[in-house]
Amino acid sequence: MAKTRVVFHYPRTLIDVPVVSRIAREYDLDFNILRANITPDAEGLLVLELAGDAAEITRALEWANAQGVSTQALEKDVVRDDDECTQCGVCVTICPTDALRKDPVTQEVLFTPDDCVACELCVPACPPRAMAVAF
Ligand code: SF4
Ligand code: SF4
Incomplete structure (x- = not known):
């Protein structure tokens, strides 16, 4: 099977x-x-x-x-370069699975790879290109 x-x-x-x-x-x-x-x-x-x-x-x-x-x-992984992320929040509005979301207390943009389905929507949308596809 x-x-x-x-x-x-x-x-x-x-x-x-x-x-x-x-x-x-x-x-x-x-x-x-x-x-x-x-x-x-x-x-x-x-x-x-x-x-x-x-x-x-x-x-x-x-x-x-x-x-x-x-x-x-679903064979690819999407990764974030935390050093490049400026916390602008653009990705939060487009991520369909809430893998990218704001901490309600600190407003920090959090990335949870386990919730990511590698749709890649955030990759071109991220202004400093902090999100990338890893094969
Ligand atoms: S690849 Fe898709 S699911 Fe994964 S973090 Fe980016 S927008 Fe969210
Ligand atoms: S769009 Fe890019 S720079 Fe902005 S919060 Fe998301 S990962 Fe960080």
Whole structure:
């Protein structure tokens, strides 16, 4: 049995479509939702662990792509250079998982790598380029 972690980026038009349950049923896959950030008026993001036959996982992802869901293997890490971070807070408003958030007391911008799904939204948005993709 193969296992993979994958990020699904949903366009707004597909948020009501049961893509995950469909691929589980059609391709005989087990799934575990590791993180979800879906609102009716915005793009959605799901982090899934899929388990099943490797060829079926590939076919399921191809099917999801054909529906308009972009998929990305969760193999990369995003890191922060704390020396470069100026605490400007720009990344806090765009991080979909709250991996980057402000400490309510100190207002310090905190980065929690375990909550990061490597969507990379913060990388180009960070003015001093403190956020980077590590392979
Ligand atoms: S890549 Fe950046 S924006 Fe995306 S989840 Fe990780 S910290 Fe948040
Ligand atoms: S956008 Fe960059 S510099 Fe600003 S708080 Fe986030 S990581 Fe730090």
